């Protein structure tokens with residue numbers, strides 16, 4: 245069977261998008277997803293995302309996310325943003341969306357190629373710079389640096405991702421952060437399940453934005469995150485460490501359409 249796909253990226257975090265409302269995709273075929281995401285022998289992507297019908301009629305669709313290792317994984321912020329753009333292209337939505345992902349319900353808005361995605365609430369009480377870990381739909385360890393450009397992200401990220409500290413919980417993503425202005429931070433991310441640096445990570449920059457506010461590096465509640473793949477913005481409200489009304493905003497792009505056999 246030939247299955248059509250679209251290739252999208254959100255600030256360089258790139259995905260194979262499949263309209264699976266007719267359940268055409270073999271969802272337990274880890275090898276297929278891995279091979280499709282392979283940068284040399286496949287289409288090439290950080291992940292693969294299925295758009296499916298939601299069991300809840302008031303929702304526009306459901307998101308199923310796979311990392312490029314072929315395994316289903318936790319929430320993907322950039323992938324969620326790209327999925328909203330994909331749903332718009334398919335004519336499923338107009339300028340707003342409500343969908344279910346593995347971490348629950350998400351609202352989103354789209355204006356041109358800019359998608360804003362509402363993230364789940366996060367409790368960031370009592371965190372400190374020495375032990376910065378937040379789960380924003382995916383797990384994120386955060387480290388600060390004077391010069392993120394000098395870091396070997398693949399080597400140093402993997403060391404933390406595979407460390408004993410995170411072994412029992414399936415590992416973590418790792419974000420290296422450099423403050424450049426009061427409300428602006430450079431972020432480089434090692435992604436679990438890609439097992440390499442990605443050009444950006446939506447749940448990662450969300451974790452960074454909440455963390456820098458929670459530990460007092462900024463009092464801003466709209467944070468600019470600059471990643472190798474582009475610029476993202478995270479805005480939020482904070483009630484004594486309980487972060488809510490968290491929105492991840494940034495560009496998305498459709499790169500090409502194709503089809504694969506399976």
Ligand SMILES: N[C@H](CCC[C@H](N)C(=O)O)C(=O)O
Pocket residue numbers: 257290311317318319320321322323382383416417435436437438444445446447448
């Ligand atoms: N690799 C992540 C999921 C994708 C996160 C990232 N692509 C994003 O935009 O949030 C994990 O397995 O925890």
